[in-house]
Amino acid sequence: MIILNNGAIDYRDNGRYFNPGTGEWQDHTSWADWLSWVDNPSQYLYLLFDEPTDLGSVQTVNVLADIACRGLVHYNMYYTTSTGNFNHSPLNYSTLNITPGQTNIPSITARKIWVEIKLELDPAQGFQFFDGINYRVSQDSQKGTTISFTNINSGSLPGTSADRTYTPSVDVGTIKSAKVTPRLATAYDVDMYVYHSATSTKVSPQIISTGTDVHLTFTGVDGRPRDTEFDIELTVNPEWYMDSAGNLLER
Numbered sequence: 001m002i003i004l005n006n007g008a009i010d011y012r013d014n015g016r017y018f019n020p021g022t023g024e025w026q027d028h029t030s031w032a033d034w035l036s037w038v039d040n041p042s043q044y045l046y047l048l049f050d051e052p053t054d055l056g057s058v059q060t061v062n063v064l065a066d067i068a069c070r071g072l073v074h075y076n077m078y079y080t081t082s083t084g085n086f087n088h089s090p091l092n093y094s095t096l097n098i099t100p101g102q103t104n105i106p107s108i109t110a111r112k113i114w115v116e117i118k119l120e121l122d123p124a125q126g127f128q129f130f131d132g133i134n135y136r137v138s139q140d141s142q143k144g145t146t147i148s149f150t151n152i153n154s155g156s157l158p159g160t161s162a163d164r165t166y167t168p169s170v171d172v173g174t175i176k177s178a179k180v181t182p183r184l185a186t187a188y189d190v191d192m193y194v195y196h197s198a199t200s201t202k203v204s205p206q207i208i209s210t211g212t213d214v215h216l217t218f219t220g221v222d223g224r225p226r227d228t229e230f231d232i233e234l235t236v237n238p239e240w241y242m243d244s245a246g247n248l249l250e251r
Helices: 139-143
Strands: 002-004 008-010 016-018 044-049 053-061 063-070 072-080 094-098 108-120 129-137 145-153 163-166 172-182 203-210 214-220 229-238 240-242 248-250
Touching (some): 172 203, 214 229
Antiparallel strands (some): 044 108, 063 129, 145 229
């Protein structure tokens, strides 16, 4: 169910929710001043869903939407990993604000999601209205998509050998997991002998964190960070974006 906020419903037009304006007769000095049925329209037309969507478990997802409306679409998504009641207080949830035409939207890690829509007045389009929306959690982002990259030189990546940042060459919503396979490193002196009489080409990968990129390091047999070439397999959510009509889609 959708809660309507500052608009009005036109029952003669299939229940269209529209911006009625805030103008009053006292604002005009003559009939000639009255130019439209929608007088002094609000900058934003608001509506929201009265109940959150419960995913059943904590998941990292994209929320897709097909919307029928006029106006510049903003989405405010409030979400929590809590299993309890969704308390409508900023102290109890995180917020993702999606603006018109936004791309590379970060995925949401949540158990419950509550959606608010804000239609901004665009004089080029005319006064805002809302006819309906179908939104859902992407099955692709729930399961993830696997992509692979090979022959990456960690020494060419930003950061230091103790914390390198790898950013995939394709746009993604988020990186859910990463599997790193190091290749043999350039032989290095094992830093545990007085005269460095031993060398090694072995390194072990370690994932520090993931998001829209991967922070990682490689450790030599002496426990010190080393650079090397590696292959990486990522499980990702597809890129999440808004199109010109205000729909939320994946590439």
